[in-house]
Amino acid sequence: MTSRITLISPAMNRSLREARFDDGASLDPRGTARAESLAGSLRAADQVLVSPTTRCRETASALGLAAVEEPELAGLDMGRWRGLTLDEVMIREPDAMMSWLTDPDAMSHGGESVRALCERAARWLEAAAEFEGRTIAVVEQEFIRALAVTILDAPGPAFWRLDVRPLTATELSGHAGRWNLQLGRVLSPEAADR
Incomplete structure (x- = not known):
């Protein structure tokens, strides 16, 4: 049985633009307009899921997707750093930030480690493999990075070397056990024909 999953990264918002750890901000007007312009551009799916974050839910809605919220798809829990920019954390807690950026087990922020996110993503992927059909999931960039690290069996620090642009598939x-991966296809109105 082959499963097909399309992971969509959320549209742009203030937090992404400012390199701010998710603070629950809504999509900005350009992000919303870009997502709305792509409504109907995705192939039909047998199930559509969404991360519980504001920007993922708003992206799914703007894309015209009737998505079911899936808590397992949540972004990385950043603990007390939630809402802060990378620069702000680097000024306040430089050693903690450097530890977090180099050690996948670090939980300097009191939230979730990168390794724990990768393990959660792997559990979700294992369960998703049991679903026969096409799945679309609108998820945070870090969840996509965690899945890529897991699928490629890459070392934990590789998580920081992967970039996921907004509104890419x-x-x-x-x-289970054997996945092929195509990273970062830019969404376009013609994509539904693929």
Whole structure:
């Protein structure tokens, strides 16, 4: 049985633009307009899921997707750093930030470690492999990065070397234990024909 999963990264918002750890901010007007312009551009799916974050839910809605919220798809829990920019944390807690950026087990912020996120993503992927059909999931960039690290069996620090642009599609096809990965396809109105 082959599963097909399309992961959509959220549209742009103030937090992404400012390199701010998710603070629950809504999409900005340009992000909303860009997502709305892509409504109907995705292939039909047998199930549509969304991360519980504001920007993912708003992206799914702007894309015209009737998505079911899936708590397991949540972004990385940043603990007390939530809402702060990378620069703000670097000024306030430089050693903690450097530890977090280099050690996938670090929980300097009191939230979730990168390794824990990767493990959560792997559990979700294992369960998703049991679903026969096409899945679309609108998820935070870090969840996509965690899945890529997991699928490629890459070392934890590789998480920080992957960039996921807003409103791109990452395609997964395969089954538990063997996945193919296509990263960062830019969404376009013509994409539904693929």
